[in-house]
Amino acid sequence: MNHRFLSVVGLAAAIAFTTSCSTNKAATDNTSSKVVTGKAAAAQTADSIPVWAPKRHGFNPSRTLDHDLLHTKLRVSFNWEKQHLNGLAELTLKPYFYPQDKLTLDAKGMDIHAVNLMKGYDGTPLKYEYNGEKLTINLGKTYTRIEEYTIEIDYTAKPNELKVGGSDAITQDKGLYFINPLGNDPYKPKQIWTQGETEANSAWFPTIDTPNERMTQEIYITVDPKYTTLSNGIFMYSRKNADGTKTDYWKQELPHAPYLTMMAIGEYAVVRDKWRNKEVNYYVEPAYKNTAKKVFGNTPEMMEFFTKKLGVEYPWAKYSQVVVRDFVSGAMENTSASTFMEDLQMNERELLDKHWDNIIAHELFHQWFGDYVTTESWANLPLNEAFANYSEYLWAEHKYGPDEAAYLQMDELSQYLDEAETKREPLIRYQYGDREDMFDSHSYAKGGRVLHMLRKYVGDEAWWASLNRYLTQHKYTAVEVAELRMAFEDVTGQDLMWFFDQWFLQPGHPELKVTHTYENGQLNLRVQQLQDTAYMPVYRLPLEVAVWANGKLTDYPIVIDKADQTFTLPATAQPQLVLFDADQQLLGTIDHDKTKQELVYQFNNSKQLSPKLETMVRLQEQLTDPEVLKLLQNALQDDYWVVRSAAISALSQLESDKANSVKEAIAKLARQDKKGAVRADAILALANWEGEKYKQLYLDAMNDSSYIVNAAGILGYAGTGAADTKERLAKFEKEKGEEVILALSSFYAVQGGPQKYDWFVRNIRQGKGGALYYLLQSFGAFLAANPQTNTPESIELLKQLAQNHNIYYVRGAAYQALMVMSEKPEVQQILTEIKESETDKRLLEMYN
Known part of the structure; x- marks a missing residue:
């Protein structure tokens, strides 16, 4: 995953053409052991309870299992117009231990048409009660734990009629999703997909929806033949039906939790791969079939790596990965068939700057940790x-x-x-x-x-x-x-x-104050644990301290287990550097003061990333010091791109007349660095200092193969105020790269004029995720600058996003853009309706 993306995005969203580009927050804010002590340590509420103090709610045990769900067989078809699923579920169960004469299933928001006890193909109707959440069935007799029985349920699932909840990680929980069901949106394909975690699969089939249950399953999916289907387990066959539809049959023979059941339906290209003797397939929209292996192609190597390290072979019959539109999470580890957000569909140019190995590895590892072994x-x-x-x-x-x-x-x-x-x-x-x-x-x-x-x-x-x-x-x-x-x-x-x-x-983390002194051949290291022990423990912390003396490195293991502790370590001379937590593995904050000389020595001698970045952050206030300036110039040549970007970020804070000694080195990086993010950072640093001088560099950047460099070039050139800026930028209006779109939007927001309205609308309709959030911010500024574009169409566009988008912060951005037009009575009414229908507490807090 490209952690650099938001540095250019942030610039575009802020409509700032002359702000120097900083490195990713993860690459800077974490590096100063003094900086990360955290504001929360001092934050208190009025009654002296810290704002972060653990909240106490009722105890939440694992689900008590009265019955054991052994097998689920589903036959499903769809009403696209109504966004309903028509289902016939056969569930095979037995009492878990104690005899039972009733069965209660999770079944959210369904119409229940019939419930039968099955003996072969013969069904006997059973009495039941249904309250919209739970289906309670009278079994007609008492079963013991050695007696299995099969229940058949004829039902219709209506997920859009459910009250929607969610979280940061999973923004909606209605289980079953129809994307562009009527085909009215020219920018989206028609798709159906499911998302079961946490307990949302019971919105599309009756089940015992809890992670401590396990079942095998079969699913028969009836759809138009133009659609490709995917589910858990093995594809058994596809059957043509007399009504022109087809039925695909998928079978999962190994048991898994009900929340891991999935379906995905759409017009997909299936790009085939292999690991050992198992199918590894990538389901993408046809336009992305030629780059699917470049995105997902490390999957077989990951499977081999994890299999060998764990000593447990990948456990499932196949592994498929499918990309869907408007997904409610980043990705989901459905057993043998992971689902991913649309960001993983990339063209060749996007692949120059980004890869998604992190999220791909994450969902794959879940196949062991989460699917094979599951939290209770x-x-x-x-x-x-x-x-x-x-x-x-x-x-x-x-x-x-x-x-x-x-x-x-x-x-x-x-x-x-x-x-x-x-x-x-x-x-x-x-x-x-x-x-x-x-x-x-x-x-x-x-x-x-x-x-x-x-x-x-x-x-x-x-x-x-x-x-x-x-x-x-x-x-x-x-x-x-x-x-x-x-x-x-x-x-x-x-x-x-x-x-x-x-x-x-236990909650929290250690907050350490470290000091060291040297006297008579001994290094005295004092470690104080400053966290609030009314809420957090005094930690036991086994770690190592690295000491450089006379150019020689010695590692000393210590165990911290007291609130205030001093360690005496031998040292042949005044140490040149004391590096606390030599492995940089501690979860916590460390406040350890160091001199300029110690920090310079740390940068030059520590082989790890964090101490290098810490040095640059903590020396930023001494940029004009010749020794610090030399260190940062050396950092521009570091082998790792994050260090080079961090050096550019630090140097960009110099006043222009004091940066002359580094400008050409940074210009060289802007032209030649192998990493697009570094080239972009360098371009924006130069734009911050001297817009006109590097005009040709910006023009060259606008022709770079990297979208992120294009975006930096656009921002740099726009900052020159050149008369042909609009003409040159117009050539990028059909580009698909999000960074380019956001760079244009930052300029058009204030200087584009009303003629750019259609461009904004087109890109908002096609936008997604974080990029759409920033684009809406620019659109709000555009509407404010061009009141003639405050039309019923723009109001309706923002209203739909604010009410219906599945990502809460996109809804919030649309609401804020609507506020630009809040003097209109009809907009005031819409804002009120949005507030009344919103359920996300974060947005409600903002709206109110």
Whole structure:
């Protein structure tokens, strides 16, 4: 995933042609150990309770299983006009342990037409009660745990009539989605797809919708023959029907949780691949069939890598990956058939700047952690998501090297610390307010970092052996965190309760103040734990301290286990550098003051990414110092692109007349750097200093193969005020690259004039995700500058987005754009309607 995208996007959205481009937040805000102490540490509410203090809700246990769902057979067809699913479900069950004479199923928002007890092909009607959420069936007799029975349910699912909920990770939960069902939108194909997590599959078939249940399944999908279908397991056959439709039959022979059941239906090109003897296929829209392997093509290598490391072969019959429109999440790990957002469909030029290996690895690793072994309750969600997140690090480390892996982990730390300013909860938390609350930067980002610390503590051999034991012992079952701990304890022979208690079961993170002094051949290292111990523990932290003295490096292992602790370490001379947490693996904040000389030495001698970036951030206030300037000039030549970009970001803060010594070096990067993001950063830095001088450079950038460089060139050239700016920019109006569109929108917002209205509307209709959010911000500025475009059409466009888009922040951006026209009575009424129909608490807080 390209973490650089938002640096240019942010510029475009801010309508800033002369702002220097900074490196990604994940590459800067994380690097200064002093900076990341976090505002949350001091944030208090009026009654002195921290704003991030853990919230206490009712206890949420795993679902009690009265029945065991053994097998589900579905026969489904669709009414596109009404957006209904017509279904016939056969469920085979037995009592879990105790005798039962009633069965209660999850079935949300359905019409139930008939319920029958099946004996072969013969059905006996059963009495039932249905309240719109639960279907309770009187079985007609009492069954024991050794007696199986089969229920047939004839039903219609109506997902659009459900009240919609969701979370940051999964923005809607209606289970079944019709995309462009009437074919009215020329920019979208007609599709149907499902999204089951957390408990949304019960919106399209009756089931026991809980992660601690498992079933095998068959699905018969009846559709127009022009559509390709995908589901879990193996494609058995396709049958032509007398009415001109076809029925595709998919069979999942190994048990999995009901939330992992999926369908995807659309006009797809199926690009075929293979791992060992198993099919690996990529389902994309036909326009992207030639680049599908360039996006997904590392999948077989990932499967081999994870299989060998885990010692557990990829467990399912096939692995398919499908891209859908308007997906409500980034991706979803359905068993043997993962679903991805449309951003993964890219053309050749987009592939120059971006890859999606992280998200592809994430969903693949879930096939073991989440699908093969599944969390027993949403309270234990990190047993799914923390492992999937950490797989991104594992793959990056294997494929792209330690710097790329470290960059990912810095991003993870930044995400968690940002969230920790207002929220600190245990990773494993039974007292959540809503199960959707579990899908946060704790379960994902913090969880992945905690697993990294566990790996560092036990060592690689024990790490992989423990994961093998965990997967082998618990395959096709539901688990809780104690079972992960016991797997590691069985392998290592150690009691690891202390580690799991402080990192999985307690909230927060260590906030450390580190100081060091040298005297009489001894280095005194003082470590204070400053976190609020009314809510967080005093941590036990085994780590290493790297000390350079007389140019020699020595690593000292220490164990911090007190609130205030001093360590005395031997040193042959005044240390040139003391690097706390030598492995840079700690989840927490570290405030460790260092002199300029120590930071310079750190940059030149530490081989790790984080200390290098920390140096550049902490020396930014000394940019005119010759030694600092030399360091940053050297950083422009670093092997890793993030370091080069960070150096450009730091140097761009110089006043123009003080930057003369670095301008040509940066201009060289703008022309020649192999990384498009670095070229773009360099172009924008030069534009910040001297617009006119580098006009030809901007023109060259506008012809670059990279969209992100095109965008930088557009912003740079527009900043010159050249008379032919509009003419030159008009040549890019048909480009598909999001960065180019956003760069144009930032200019057109204030200087395009009303004639650019159609361009805005066309791109908004085709926009997606984060890019659409920024585009709507520019459109709001455009409407304010061009009141003659405040037409009923523009009002209706924004109204539909504000009411119906599945991403909450896009709805919010559309609402804000409508506010530009709030003097109109009809717009005031629409804004009121939007507020009344909105359910997302984040937007309601903003609207009110």
